[in-house]
Amino acid sequence: MTQHYNFAYLDEQTKRMIRRAILKGLAVPGYQVPFASREMPMPYGWGTGGVQVSAACLTPDDTFKVIDQGADDTTNAVSIRKFFEKTAGVAVTERTGDATVIQTRHRIPEEPLTEGQILVYQVPIPEPLRFLEPSEVETRKMHALEEYGLMHVKLYEDISRHGHISTAYAYPVKVEGRYVMDPSPIPKFDNPKMEMAAIQLFGAGREQRIYALPPYSRVVSLDFEDHPFDPSKADHPCDLCGAEDSYLDEVIVDDAGGRMFVCSDTDYCGSRRAAGHRGRLAAEDVA
Amino acid sequence: MYVAVKGGERAIDNAHAWLAEERRGDVSVAELSVAQIREQLALAVNRVMAEGSLYDPDLAALAIKQSRGDLIEAIFLIRAYRTTLPRFGYSEPVETGRMACDRRVSATFKDAPGGQVLGPTFDYTHRLLDFALEAEGLVEEAATGAPREAETPHVTAFLNAEGLIQEEHVPEDDRPRDLTREPLELPAGRPLRLQALTRGDEGFVLGMAYSTQRGYGRNHPFVGELRIGTVPVEMEVPELGFSVEIGEVVLTECETVNQFTGSKSEPPQFTRGYGLVFGQTERKAISMALVDRALRWEELGEDNVGAPAQNEEFVLYHSDNIQATGFLEHIKLPHYVDFQSELELVRKLRREAMVGEKREAAE
Numbered sequence: 001m002t003q004h005y006n007f008a009y010l011d012e013q014t015k016r017m018i019r020r021a022i023l024k025g026l027a028v029p030g031y032q033v034p035f036a037s038r039e040m041p042m043p044y045g046w047g048t049g050g051v052q053v054s055a056a057c058l059t060p061d062d063t064f065k066v067i068d069q070g071a072d073d074t075t076n077a078v079s080i081r082k083f084f085e086k087t088a089g090v091a092v093t094e095r096t097g098d099a100t101v102i103q104t105r106h107r108i109p110e111e112p113l114t115e116g117q118i119l120v121y122q123v124p125i126p127e128p129l130r131f132l133e134p135s136e137v138e139t140r141k142m143h144a145l146e147e148y149g150l151m152h153v154k155l156y157e158d159i160s161r162h163g164h165i166s167t168a169y170a171y172p173v174k175v176e177g178r179y180v181m182d183p184s185p186i187p188k189f190d191n192p193k194m195e196m197a198a199i200q201l202f203g204a205g206r207e208q209r210i211y212a213l214p215p216y217s218r219v220v221s222l223d224f225e226d227h228p229f230d231p232s233k234a235d236h237p238c239d240l241c242g243a244e245d246s247y248l249d250e251v252i253v254d255d256a257g258g259r260m261f262v263c264s265d266t267d268y269c270g271s272r273r274a275a276g277h278r279g280r281l282a283a284e285d286v287a
Numbered sequence: 288m289y290v291a292v293k294g295g296e297r298a299i300d301n302a303h304a305w306l307a308e309e310r311r312g313d314v315s316v317a318e319l320s321v322a323q324i325r326e327q328l329a330l331a332v333n334r335v336m337a338e339g340s341l342y343d344p345d346l347a348a349l350a351i352k353q354s355r356g357d358l359i360e361a362i363f364l365i366r367a368y369r370t371t372l373p374r375f376g377y378s379e380p381v382e383t384g385r386m387a388c389d390r391r392v393s394a395t396f397k398d399a400p401g402g403q404v405l406g407p408t409f410d411y412t413h414r415l416l417d418f419a420l421e422a423e424g425l426v427e428e429a430a431t432g433a434p435r436e437a438e439t440p441h442v443t444a445f446l447n448a449e450g451l452i453q454e455e456h457v458p459e460d461d462r463p464r465d466l467t468r469e470p471l472e473l474p475a476g477r478p479l480r481l482q483a484l485t486r487g488d489e490g491f492v493l494g495m496a497y498s499t500q501r502g503y504g505r506n507h508p509f510v511g512e513l514r515i516g517t518v519p520v521e522m523e524v525p526e527l528g529f530s531v532e533i534g535e536v537v538l539t540e541c542e543t544v545n546q547f548t549g550s551k552s553e554p555p556q557f558t559r560g561y562g563l564v565f566g567q568t569e570r571k572a573i574s575m576a577l578v579d580r581a582l583r584w585e586e587l588g589e590d591n592v593g594a595p596a597q598n599e600e601f602v603l604y605h606s607d608n609i610q611a612t613g614f615l616e617h618i619k620l621p622h623y624v625d626f627q628s629e630l631e632l633v634r635k636l637r638r639e640a641m642v643g644e645k646r647e648a649a650e
Binding site: 005011034035036037038039040041043044045046048068069070073074075076077078079082105106107124135136137162163164166168169170185186187188189206208209232233234247248249250264 | 295296298299363366367369370371373467468469470471472473474600604609610612613614615616617618620621622623624625627628629630631632635636639
């Protein structure tokens with residue numbers, strides 16, 4: 001494969017086109033920049049937007065990490081990591097701190113990212129207003145006119161009907177006081193982390209959009225004064241590493257519906273266990 | 288104990304190995320060659336070329352073999368390959384009037400210069416399973432006739448002579464945008480719409496076209512002409528300063544003639560829908576022509592009756608089967624994290640709803 005394709009698969013012209021879109025995205029934080037998304041050798045919906053953004057960002061000196069649901073060893077994360085190992089020959093890692101480029105689906109790592117790192121999100125539907133207005137022509141107009149009333153009405157209706165805003169993931173944010181942006185389907189628990197030191201790039205391949213957050217951008221989850229945003233998570237510590245501050249997956253462990261809660265961020269959990277932290281069901285206790 | 292997502296890498300490798308074995312099937316049955324697929328499953332090959340937007344019967348046949356006959360998967364293989372190919376330039380527009388027709392029928396005139404040529408069509412076959420095909424056998428040779436030397440003029444041109452059909456204007460900027468190199472922006476305009484339709488999913492375009500026939504944006508189409516055959520492809524080579532023929536492609540072209548009683552901006556006349564597709568793909572070409580015509584409502588000053596086939600954004604955003612199948616099938620990827628957040632939300636809402644109910648019961 002490496003003999004037949006350019007570094008990181010895409011040809012240089014295409015990468016340049018994507019970089020232009022990324023730069024424009026960084027210049028107008030939260031604005032969805034149309035780009036000429038290419039057909040990639042993995043299906044739309046499998047992270048083709050993120051893969052194209054990563055391909056445009058990677059240099060031979062980079063260290064690459066891929067997570068899906070917070071984990072490095074989910075099948076699609078494995079597949080994307082392998083793709084860049086093959087086509088770019090870059091070093092790969094599972095350690096959040098060691099990576100220079102991290103491609104993610106549905107999570108932000110627990111360990112705070114630092115300056116010099118790039119977090120690349122895979123985005124299925126970049127348009128936060130899509131479920132309120134199906135037409136792209138209309139939603140682009142709404143963004144241009146900063147017409148976000150519809151979104152506030154939706155959130156208000158949630159509260160009046162359920163007592164809460166019933167959006168648990170892909171919770172909309174407002175960037176730098178201007179654009180309402182879809183943070184991709186991360187749990188709302190991750191939203192506060194988006195004000196970070198690293199560059200955040202969002203790639204939506206099928207929908208042909210790239211958007212970006214420069215480091216330290218102001219990212220506010222939409223809410224109301226009397227119903228402030230609540231980044232909730234399962235009310236448990238991790239059963240493996242005991243962490244109380246990490247996002248947890250619920251795993252069904254027996255036929256009787258018994259369950260355990262474990263960190264969705266496998267690197268975070270592993271590092272904590274390596275440092276001696278133990279949860280309720282950590283290996284020794286079980287054995 | 289906690290093994291749910293471990294071993295992804297080995298699982299993938301094993302799955303691929305099993306897939307390869309399944310693709311081959313029972314090894315006591317002779318393996319299918321790419322040439323056999325190209326020659327004997329030519330209509331599948333045509334569909335893969337048309338929707339893959341790459342005219343190469345051998346590659347399309349290879350893709351069909353690799354995809355175990357899943358044509359959308361084969362189209363995907365071709366698209367992913369195509370996108371890596373360098374662009375040398377653009378051909379001259381092909382002259383379908385110069386087509387060496389294998390088939391040419393008109394539903395609007397009993398006869399016309401060039402004649403009605405049925406060609407290799409299923410149209411009048413009785414759809415009875417031919418069990419003789421289970422056994423291998425030689426096919427009787429079909430009768431041949433002298434090929435027509437003269438060009439076969441377009442049927443719609445005869446209507447044009449009387450001024451009865453709307454003239455098609457060549458846009459001033461006659462180099463259309465390239466759907467595969469630029470992001471789709473709306474309004475797309477007719478050239479780009481046609482580009483999207485010709486590579487659009489056959490089933491989707493058929494369904495859209497059918498919906499117009501059943502009344503969702505009805506546009507009274509007649510097949511003015513359907514022709515299938517070979518056209519030369521010419522390209523201007525800058526070093527030479529003139530066009531040279533670089534090859535031939537088989538195309539299916541359909542022009543519909545649509546009744547039109549006139550609008551505020553246009554006099555009563557016939558109008559056209561246009562379909563042009565790689566290979567022998569007439570279902571697709573006719574469908575394309577109907578949808579093209581439906582999408583022209585604005586240009587012709589017709590009413591938008593709110594039919595799906597009139598909605599450019601709806602049609603263009605949903606016609607691509609590679610986009611559609613990718614997004615549809617991606618929901619089988621892990622969504623633990625999103626689901627977990629939904630679980631917690633639903634539990635919370637339920638808890639509060641239960642408390643509310645109890646309180647009401649107590650009152």
